[in-house]
Amino acid sequence: MKTVMKMKQRLGAYLFFVPCLTIFALFLFYPFAKTIYLSLYKTDKLGQAKLFVGLGNYAELFTSESFFHSLLVTFIFVAIVVSVSMLLGLITALLVNKNFPGIRVFSTAYALPMAIASSAAALIFEIMLDPTIGIIDKVLGTDINWLHDERYALVCVALLTAWLNSGINYLYFSAGLANIDEAIYERASVDGANEWQKFTRLTLPGLSPILFYTVVVNIILAFQSFGQVKILTEGGPGESTNLIVYSIYRDAFFNFRFGGAAAQSVVLFTMIMILTLIMFKLEKRGVKY
């Protein structure tokens, strides 16, 4: 009798996972497996696997200049986005670290970009960067067609993305700063430490536990940028903003090369997985908690 009750209880426990695991299974695990499967095939226009090519799609990718260019562009983009948006988040968090009148308004302003959609932001930046009516050219006194110039388009899209992501970084850093004990600053002041020393010796090490987490989240977030590319540059000019997610989208939905796009998806997944694992390893070795 007792064992039957226990069995029932145990089965009951699994029921709590039915909603989440069903959704994960249908929209994450299954498509994940299907993506790998598709990446081994040539497909027809409807995305049906037609011809098994083994690693053919991958071989094509790794001999294609366009794919390496897309990877390079993605790395540059991620580097700009992560460094600029984390720096902006850190500076703004430091600015409101001490209490003063009006602090709530400022802290709302610093976190605000996280509430803005990439598409809405892209439409605003498009006007700002316009060569004839744009405010940026007017203020700088330049005559640059920012989004249609290979030299600037990527940087512009990256800075827009950095701005969008800075809000959540502000929140992460604020939380990190709040966790640092005030008393160590007072002690350092008594010992005659200046502000810069306090920042490098106390604040930065104090932030190290969340720094690791923030870097990972930022890299992953930056990799996933899509809306702003689609609206502002569509991968161009030349292929200068053809980030990997946009490249996947274009291959699948414009060129109908679902197999190749699936192979790129697998590469994207692998990169993010490796990044996450490396960070975990570094974290175990380097960061003190």
Place this chain on the structure above:
Amino acid sequence: MDIQLEPQAAGRMSGEELKKLHERMKKREKSRRLRKLGARFGVNLIVSVLVILPLLYALSIAFMPSGELFSMEMNLLPKAPTVDNFVQAFAKIPLFRFILNSFLVAGCITIGQIISCSLAAFALSFLDFKGKNVIFMLIMATMMVPGEATIISNYLTVSGWGWLNTYKVLIIPYMTSAMGIFLFRQFYLTFPKSLYEAAKIDGCPNLVFIIKILIPLTKSAIGAMAVYTFINAYNMYMWPLLVTGTEEMRTVQIGISMLNSVDSQSITMVIAGVVMVILPSLLVFILGQKQLIRGMFSGAVKG
């Protein structure tokens, strides 16, 4: 400072002089502090205006007559402000429909995530069963798979099911999240197990325990997740772009960006639309900000 440096001088001072000096130092300290405060305020003012400058500029354009925008002069602020752009935007773009769609989708996703995540987090924190760690790892591993990497297969799957251009295709795939489960679990683990055991002895079924005890106790985590999920769902772009085809089904972000290609004379109207579209997410964010920060960081980051 002076007093410490010249102890003999201080010794020679009369009591009154000393008092005066003290007063003066206090005043100086006060003005120094005020200056520091002023500087802090000033720097913050400049930086915060810079951060929200694109929004302020969009607001300004939204009130600008179309003709004013097309000039070579510096035109930061509208000279003859007008609400015409907003009127036009509502008349020419099905903005209401877009916003309604987005609210419906984001609302359902938020509620769905709260339910599915609290159920899973409850079992992970309070129940003992075989394979608990495996299930937990499986859920956490989903965080490593970016949605963009599975989006093609997902698209092919749902189009095979004939789900394209429906509300369910916008909602159901997003009804759960590993981050939400993790966040709730972190919160639940701070409660003593005796809380659950006591309820169990009183004959309280699991579901009742979740609804009557856990959910009221974790309002801040739920609030945080609701704000975060709602904003992200409202701002979603890639998935709705792929799976919606007709104007009636479009969410705001897709609807508004489709207008991008219309003639340049209506730029001010489009920006007025953009302002209307941003407004709800900003409102949700500003109202829920406190919740968001308190809930997200009291549990998650401290770990």
